[in-house]
Amino acid sequence: MNRAYLHLEGLAVLILCLYFYYINEFSWLLFFVLLLVPDISMLGYAINQSIGAKLYNIFHTYIFPIILLISGVIFHWSIIIPIAIIWTIHIAIDRLCGFGLKYTTNFKDTHLQKV
Helix, strand or coil, X not given: CHHHHHHHHHHHHHHHHHHHHHHCCCCHHHHHHHCCHHHHXXXXXXXXXXXXXXXXXXHCCCHHHHHHHHHHHHHCCCXXXXXXXXHHHHHHHHHHHCCCCECCCCCCCECCCCC
16 A cells, blocks of 8 residues: 555646646746656666665655755756756656656665665
């Protein structure tokens, strides 16, 4: 049941972010161009398992896009806000699909599989 809650959490974040993206009339072209950008972090696995997991986790945790979003709102950086929302949507989609933060043991070992 805990895993189901984590998937539902991803769905909730996805719906909320899509709603805010839509009502603010941000660019859908920008959305589709940037949606998969965080997955570039998987290139760290070409170096080794440890670096790959750490780099992947940096780009797939909600902390950094939320800090970016708050900064964009506080400092009125209008281009930063949609980027932060797109990044958060990417993470939410991953959580909804069952992709979690990685352990250094194996790419398939995630915080969602250990629940």
